[in-house]
Amino acid sequence: MDDVKPSIPLVSFLERLQQTAFNTFNNHSNFDPKTYVDLPLKFPLSVTDHAFQNLPKSSTGSVSVHDLNRFIETYFEGAGDDLVYFDPEDFVPVPQDFLPKVKNLEVRAWAIK
DSSP: TOOOOOOOHHHHHHHHHHHHHHHHHHTTTTTOTTTTGGSSBSSSSHHHHHHHHHSSSTTTTTOHHEEEEHHHHHHHHOOOTOOOOOTTTTTTSTTTTGGGGGOOHHHHHHHOO
């Protein structure tokens, strides 16, 4: 398995970022290791990756908390900022053809919500 190379550059970048974050925030109880996969990039991956590679790192692979936080603020949007609300033209709040056939009232109420 040593010769397997990641074929998706974004995944590879996020893995390196996450490992750096583990090394940096290892003693912080509020660190969420999946934070970075929820954040959209502000710039192309090549620009973001180049900036990441130029962060000053210690021998353990960590960067200062300040530098990592500043990098995240500079190169990433907030979680969910890339989502756009869209109301489809054919949206029906209570589908009459399907929902009445759902026998379980709890499931039917859940589907409506």
